[in-house]
Amino acid sequence: MKFSSSLKFNAVVEWWDEYIAYDALKKYIYQLEKQQHDALVQSRDLEAANERTSLVGGSSSQDTDALFQPLLDAEFRKISSFYSMQESELLEELSELEVLVKEQDDLGLIAGRLYADGEWEEDDEDEDDWQSTERSQDPLLANGSTANGSKRRRRASTSAGRASLANQMKEVASPRTRRVSISSTEDNVDLEASLASLRQSAPTVAFPTSVPEDEELSPGPSHRRATSASRSKSPGKARTIANKLRDSIVSLTSPLVPNLEHLSGGNETIWTSRSNYAMDTQLLFKRRITNLYVQVSALRSYVELNYSGFRKILKKYDKVTENSLQSRYLHEVLEPSPPFDQTSRTRLSTAQSTLLLLYSKCVTRGDVAAAQRFLKLNLREHIAWERDTVWRQMIGRERRGESGTPLAPVDPTDEKGLEVRTPVGRVRLSRKRLWIFLAAVVFVVLLNVQSLSGEEANRCFAVLVFATILWATEAIPLFVTSMMIPALLVWLRVIRSSDTGERLSPADATKWIFSVMFSPTIMLLIGGFTIAAALSKTSIDRVLITRVLSLAGTRPSIVLLAVMGVACFASMWISNVAAPTLCFTLVRPILRTLPPKSAFGPCLVLAIALAANIGGQSSPISSPQNLIALQAMDPPLDWARWFAVALPVSATSIVLIWLLLLVSYRPARLPNGEGSLEIKNIRPAREGFTGKQWWVSIVCLVTIGLWCFERGLEDWVGDMGIIAIIPVVAFFGTGVLKKDDFEQFLWSVVFLAMGGIALGKGVTSSGLLDKMGFVVRDLVEGLSPYAVVLVLSGVVLVVSTFISHTIASVLLVPIASEVGGKLPGNQANLLIFLTGLICSTGMGMPVSGFPNQTAATQEDEMGQLYLTNMDFLKNGVPASVIATLVVATLGYALMLAIGL
Structure with missing residues (x-):
């Protein structure tokens, strides 16, 4: 596959304008080649080939480099600027995600009390379908969800906090705004609002509910309000409310909160619990980590694809113009600078590793190998989806002639055809269909008219004329006509024995005709x-x-x-x-x-x-x-x-x-x-045998x-x-x-x-x-x-x-x-x-x-x-x-x- 096609196939569609303009650079190289050749001819005609001139009047490598390198620099600046913006956004989002995971660790299972006692009363089918579908897709979250969900829906509750928390959990599925998106943002969940709501709903718990200020990277407004609210409570009042909360949890019969020990310092955490609240929290973090991992992988692929584009276009430039710009430009300009320097590559690799660890913590209960397997599976599915939709649409446009380079030109005579009125309605006959009809008519006529002596010879003549018409007009593919010939020869009993001259039976004729075909x-x-x-x-x-x-x-x-x-x-x-x-x-x-x-x-x-x-x-x-x-x-x-x-x-x-x-x-x-x-003289291949x-x-x-x-x-x-x-x-x-x-x-x-x-x-x-x-x-x-x-x-x-x-x-x-x-x-x-x-x-x-x-x-x-x-x-x-x-x-x- 040519690199220009490979670039289209592997590029992120929404970033297409930000990739190296490979085709445009290649066309400019051919223009430089033509100018070089014209300049060389002019210099020979003027008997001044030994003088250095500009590209319009000469062909020195310095002149072509001076014209071509600014184009490369412009492409490099475009790619570097786009990469820097994308990298900063992704790394910022990764930092926010780490903070949210840490805050959720601090909240622990105590927030599940509000979830269990909350009003999940908006019992619409859409919400239930969303929860059941997400759990069915993740084997780590599927166990026990149906039964617990049914019990939760049957519970009657009078707590005012239930409706509030339910709405918050529904609203976290809203898309997170990004300047450039590489995938569907429907699953890019904003967990910050949900966690802030949980902190506001339970500010009196005497457990730590926030990260120290020196560890917070970019807390949102809701987070700051929750933090200040928790600090305003006195320790004594907090302990009193906590005791009341503990008593109410003990009295619960719902299996959503397993036991008090787990909430008060047991071994079970929010990432290992089977409660509905814990599983929904794991699901939300799983979706956001997965989407961020796909985005980081796409940015890493963006860097590698553009580097390959620079390397290939420089190789073509050196080959066509007989220069040696590739090595110098790659090693002195590209590789020391972002995004192609080792530091930038290391940052992206580190980001992927961090997301892998977060996924293993939040979803796979510490199993890093399973986390890596699930993330790679999601990445493959995303790439397959993009290629299956975008690439097929592009090829479909080309085949329909919408891109200017049709892959299969359409015969206009076949499109229009001839419309014939028949007793069963109007029938459109194309040129090829008319030839097929004519060949069939001639075939039937020759079979029923004794034009040659001998029935076998007469039938064989009909087959010969029939095949000749189809071959000459190419009404059907040539090989299809050829495949029809042995069948017609056998069915019409054309083959005779070379010894007796008698007709061979269809079975014997079949064996004979196939034995001579593969010669x-x-x-x-x-x-x-x-x-x-x-x-x-x-x-x-x-x-x-x-x-x-x-x-x-x-x-x-x-x-x-x-x-x-x-x-x-x-x-x-x-x-x-x-x-x-x-x-x-x-x-x-x-x-x-x-x-x-x-x-x-x-x-x-x-x-x-x-x-x-x-x-x-x-x-x-x-x-x-x-x-x-x-x-x-x-x-x-x-x-x-x-x-x-x-x-x-x-x-x-x-x-x-x-x-x-x-x-x-x-x-x-x-x-x-x-x-x-x-x-222009054609240069021989430099590679040896x-x-x-x-x-x-x-x-x-x-x-x-x-x-x-x-x-x-x-x-x-x-x-x-x-x-x-x-x-x-x-x-x-x-x-x-x-x-x-x-x-x-x-x-x-x-x-x-x-x-x-x-x-x-x-x-x-x-x-x-x-x-x-x-x-x-x-x-x-x-x-x-x-x-x-x-x-x-x-x-x-x-x-x-x-x-x-x-x-x-x-x-x-x-x-x-x-x-x-x-x-x-x-x-x-x-x-x-x-x-x-x-x-x-x-x-x-x-x-x-x-x-x-x-x-x-x-x-x-x-x-x-x-x-x-x-x-x-x-x-x-x-x-x-x-x-x-x-x-x-x-x-x-x-x-x-x-x-x-």
């Missing part, structure tokens, strides 16, 4: 996901890519070629789904420092997408369509021969597309046409080597799918990858590929492939093998441009296999290989493959998209044609050279 190809796909996850988690991909890009220099054309090469290479090993996302992140420093309206920005973004698509054909595990092609080949192609064809084809395509982009965008020119553009990174690298190289020479090792290793188990065991077994990493694999792609395999097997088993082969053979009859290659290349390019590359391979690989099998010399493997490679070249539209979809959403600092549909039409379509021709010419020649 070695699927295990190879999972092995590829494992390698990609390991390379990404250990940052090997980032280290290698930044080191390569750091060698590209500052010339736009060379940087563009280097970035395309890196994107293509990354797509070979971490899939063309993750590779473009990684590359867009790495080139952000370049994009941030470009002049406004520079052509290099859209050129670079589009180049990454096109190169990632080309990288999808470079290795067998780089995209699912390659694996589907391998699955259809007989015998399967080994990795060495795949690389022998794919690598030269990919390299040639990259170079030609690079030339196309240079001609189309002319990225080296400045927007005003004066001078040439200079690109760790032991874990070396382990991942070795396992990956061994696995890829075995895949390359699998044909020669077939008697020992069995199949490429078995080799794919090696990285799974090596990485998950040694802890490089965790269970969560396994759960994050693209399982939707896995099931999509499994559905494609099932459909291909169904097309073959039902006899539909033979029927299609006759039709295609009639179309290409009389054409030379190379003419067939050109025709097939055009068909594959058009189909893969408008639908998913994986789905295109699912539909077209069986056709290529059938057509190739009828050509002289059985060129099925050649046409399958050709089809798999060309599926990756369909990149003329924004929806043509995931790299294009990612590129189409990239925005500049002003929120403007880098690319438009015209960019894809002007450059993506020609790039697709170029890459297809390279496969159909150079690729075809290399395929013949390796014996296909």
